Amino acid sequence: MTWAAIVISSLGCYLLKLAGLSVPARWLEAPLVQRIAALLPVALLAALAAVQALATGTHLVLDARLAGVAAAIVALVLRAPFLVVVGVAAAVAAGVRAFS
Amino acid sequence: MSEAAPWVAQRAQILRTSLGVGVATGAYGLSYGALGTSAGLSVVQTCALSVLMFSGGSQFALIGVLGGGGNAVSGSASAMLLGARNALYGARLAPVLGLRGLRRAVGAQVVVDESTAVALRYEPEGVLAARLGFWATGLAIFVLWNLSTLVGAVLGNQLGDPRDFGLDAAAPAAFLALLAPRLRGRSPWLTALAGAAVAVAVVPVVPAGVPVLLAALVPVIAVLAGRSR
Numbered sequence: 001m002t003w004a005a006i007v008i009s010s011l012g013c014y015l016l017k018l019a020g021l022s023v024p025a026r027w028l029e030a031p032l033v034q035r036i037a038a039l040l041p042v043a044l045l046a047a048l049a050a051v052q053a054l055a056t057g058t059h060l061v062l063d064a065r066l067a068g069v070a071a072a073i074v075a076l077v078l079r080a081p082f083l084v085v086v087g088v089a090a091a092v093a094a095g096v097r098a099f100s
Numbered sequence: 101m102s103e104a105a106p107w108v109a110q111r112a113q114i115l116r117t118s119l120g121v122g123v124a125t126g127a128y129g130l131s132y133g134a135l136g137t138s139a140g141l142s143v144v145q146t147c148a149l150s151v152l153m154f155s156g157g158s159q160f161a162l163i164g165v166l167g168g169g170g171n172a173v174s175g176s177a178s179a180m181l182l183g184a185r186n187a188l189y190g191a192r193l194a195p196v197l198g199l200r201g202l203r204r205a206v207g208a209q210v211v212v213d214e215s216t217a218v219a220l221r222y223e224p225e226g227v228l229a230a231r232l233g234f235w236a237t238g239l240a241i242f243v244l245w246n247l248s249t250l251v252g253a254v255l256g257n258q259l260g261d262p263r264d265f266g267l268d269a270a271a272p273a274a275f276l277a278l279l280a281p282r283l284r285g286r287s288p289w290l291t292a293l294a295g296a297a298v299a300v301a302v303v304p305v306v307p308a309g310v311p312v313l314l315a316a317l318v319p320v321i322a323v324l325a326g327r328s329r
Contacts, residue, residue, distance in 0.1 A: 001172055005166060005176050006145060006148055006162070008176055009158070009175070012180040013179060013183035013186070016180065016190075017186045017187065020189060020190020021199060021207065022204070023190070023191040028191070028194065032323060032327065036323045039319035040316060040319050041192070041220035042288045042291045043291050043292065043295030043318045044189075044216075045217055047311060049272045049276045049296065050297075050299050051303065055300070058303060059304065065268050065272065068269025069269055069272050073276065076276060082120060082277050083117075085273055085276070086121075086270045089269040089272070089273030090124075090267055090270040092266065093266030093270075094266030
């Protein structure tokens with residue numbers, strides 16, 4: 001039963017990914033779709049960042065993550081490179097957790 | 101980075117970003133592996149999910165239900181609901197990646213949050229940069245996620261909680277860093293703020309994975325409303 005669930009849901013997840021990549025190019029050529037596609041990454045990235053900073057399952061939780069993300073924003077404003085931004089976030093979150 | 105920047109330097113920057121994202125998220129495989137075996141799955145089953153499903157959120161959902169003695173059908177359903185956003189990512193990436201045949205079949209497996217985020221980060225710098233970001237991030241995460249799953253499944257919780265190392269803040273920071281270069285002008289800022297607000301607002305009322313899907317409606321509504329005005 002466990003193996004059946006593993007194989008069937010893995011196949012389902014794979015087919016979802018494949019279906020997306022298989023959307024015909026001409027569907028995406030309409031000017032309206034192009035304008036949506038141009039803004040879509042901004043909405044997705046902002047949503048991913050916000051959800052991962054604030055959500056634990058289906059609950060909103062304010063914890064040391066937020067301090068780490070705030071430090072990352074400061075690093076971004078100071079134009080720090082990508083790895084520095086990520087490292088600062090982890091270090092500050094770990095520090096806040098260790099001392100709280 | 102301007103278009104005039106040498107490809108070698110640009111390539112190195114993209115690979116560093118990809119590897120950084122891979123390490124930050126791959127480390128979560130330790131938690132997943134430990135959780136999988138403690139939920140009652142065998143080491144082989146836990147690792148098989150990381151290879152076959154390769155979608156962190158979906159995997160956590162499935163083992164949560166199976167481990168809790170829940171219905172396998174509802175476990176599969178929530179795993180696929182969480183995986184639905186990968187279809188959206190795939191559709192957005194399709195014209196950028198231009199994959200056919202075997203490459204599409206292989207590439208599909210690594211269409212996840214992080215590979216999409218890095219590909220789209222570098223999309224303004226050209227198709228080649230976006231494709232390199234997608235494949236490098238996808239490969240880095242696939243290797244590290246599966247390795248760390250195995251280590252976590254075998255060692256259990258002996259390695260400690262990734263949160264003690266602040267890794268739960270590294271993931272949102274990485275997404276913010278990938279977002280930042282796109283925030284030029286009023287309309288990207290409004291879209292970002294609205295997308296984040298929508299996603300956070302619905303977290304308590306919809307299943308995990310759905311908030312990001314609903315945030316995708318923000319640009320749809322904004323563009324349609326702008327047209328009818």
